[in-house]
Amino acid sequence: MQYELIYWPSIQGRGEFIRLALEDAGADYVDVARGKGGVQAINRVLHGEGFEGTAPFAPPVLRHGALVIAQVANILDYLGPKIGLGPADEAGRHRALQLQLTVADLVAEVHDTHHPVSTSLYYEDQKKEARRRTASFMLHRLLKFLGYFEGSLLRNGAGPQLVGPTVTYVDLSLFQVVEGLRYAFPRAMADVEPKVPRVVALHDRVAARPGVAAYLASPRRIPFNQDGIFRRYPELDLAPGEE
Amino acid sequence: MQYELIYWPSIQGRGEFIRLALEDAGADYVDVARGKGGVQAINRVLHGEGFEGTAPFAPPVLRHGALVIAQVANILDYLGPKIGLGPADEAGRHRALQLQLTVADLVAEVHDTHHPVSTSLYYEDQKKEARRRTASFMLHRLLKFLGYFEGSLLRNGAGPQLVGPTVTYVDLSLFQVVEGLRYAFPRAMADVEPKVPRVVALHDRVAARPGVAAYLASPRRIPFNQDGIFRRYPELDLAPGEE
Structure with a gap:
């Protein structure tokens, strides 16, 4: 069953931790908002459209069959054993x-x-x-x-x-x-x-x-850019001890 | 097997989420640093003394037999099904x-x-x-x-x-x-x-x-106090829209 990742299409952001796992494993997945789903797919899932149970607070979201879950660590805990990248014990x-x-x-x-x-x-x-x-x-x-x-x-x-x-x-x-x-x-x-x-x-x-x-x-x-988590501002590129 | 919670003895803090679950369930547990273990117990566990595997980055820590784990949500995910406070599916x-x-x-x-x-x-x-x-x-x-x-x-x-x-x-x-x-x-x-x-x-x-x-x-x-997460500073007691 295909995995669907629902995340902002223009940044690495927190979604990148999921993308890396899926890519490393060669898993069958689609990056929904980068395809024909577009960013509307993000709005729909945050509003809980089309599935039962807890809606996500924020992307990234993983959809796998009837299950829709959010929070990076939670998604990776779910995916890990299934794609050979997490302990099963x-x-x-x-x-x-x-x-x-x-x-x-x-x-x-x-x-x-x-x-x-x-x-x-x-x-x-x-x-x-x-x-x-x-x-x-x-x-x-x-x-x-x-x-x-x-x-x-x-x-x-x-x-x-x-x-x-x-x-x-x-x-x-x-x-x-x-x-x-x-x-x-x-x-x-x-x-x-x-x-x-x-x-x-x-x-x-x-x-x-x-x-x-x-x-x-x-x-x-996606290359790093000034909309993600990791940004390069020269004035913040401080060595330890600098103010 | 008794649960051991290892957390700061003078605040609710993040440890309180664990305490509430253990107390609600009537689980057999000891709040180590509030007993004879003292705060030295926190230092020891952060240094990985006396057990194998990943050491915690910060308290709260749960010890259960050979397992030593940290991070509130991780601890609750572990405890939940065992003490009747978490889904097992x-x-x-x-x-x-x-x-x-x-x-x-x-x-x-x-x-x-x-x-x-x-x-x-x-x-x-x-x-x-x-x-x-x-x-x-x-x-x-x-x-x-x-x-x-x-x-x-x-x-x-x-x-x-x-x-x-x-x-x-x-x-x-x-x-x-x-x-x-x-x-x-x-x-x-x-x-x-x-x-x-x-x-x-x-x-x-x-x-x-x-x-x-x-x-x-x-x-x-433990009562709320000015060392925990939730603190009462009159100048921060703002209603929405106030600056």
Whole structure:
């Protein structure tokens, strides 16, 4: 049964964590709003049209038969075992979900570096606060998060990935985080990357996986841009310790 | 097998969503850092001492036999079916998890009303930004979130709760959100509550459940205070539309 991803057609955003998993697995899926469904498909699903049960609060949304679910980590927890990218055992499932939710926390903090006051305001209307928040993020959070994933890689005795003996959706998500951070904050990443060699090596191995490599080279991979989560504002490209 | 909750002993915080589920269910659990374990128990678990596999990034943490997991929604997804507070079927599980993750998003936004710049700074060092963020939260977010849960209650044909035919952990969490919002933002809640009568009614039914009522009346329920997520700062007690 085909998977339907319903997400903004013009950004990587949070939908990219789902796209990467589906592409890596070679799953049969359609990116609805990029096809003939258009962005109206997003409005329809948010209004709960055409299905029973809880409607999503926000995209990304996965539709699979009668099931319509939202929230990135929830979608990946559902998809993982089905597409060979998630542990099927209970302990492994909850370890992967825990790590994915920590990725989500990091992603939310990255988003708030450029929107610390409100998502309803333009960046230009919160530039001063954004710089203050970004400086704090660089000083207190970036290495804390990436160091946490470095330590998690060290603790997994089963191999050079985050959970268990094979690559899971969490590894793909960490790849995407490194990609995004490099795009948004090249100066900070130049400083931090040497301190997290396992994270960087995992990023490189994920990039070389056939499904991921083919996807990244295809027009299906939307380039980073100034509407997504990871944005490049020169005035926010601070190294840790700069204000 | 006894559940061990490892969380800050002096606040409700994110741990309260776990406490409420365990208390409602009458589960056999110990609140480790409030007992002889002390806060050292938190440091030990964050350092991965005494167990295999992924260490938590932050509390709350649940220990159950050999399994040590973190992230509120992940813990509740694990606990729910075991303590009679979560759907056991796949579709129900993912609907509950989706809603719990939306609760988590709301809780994170509430936290950032008083800490929009940095959790490493005192509130007093980000008061101006906090007021600006709070005003935007009141105008754009509070009713959007609570209205979403109101609509979810309306969509659940199986009864006056969020998922399926019985009360789940998500209902308990929504109760806690209403409690916290009333504490932190009484003026805004006076404005918004009449618009979400199903949410208010659910709150009242949860409060009357025997396990919850006994817990709320006990010394185990830590009062709201100025160190938790929900804080009362008079200058942030804005009604929607105020700046």
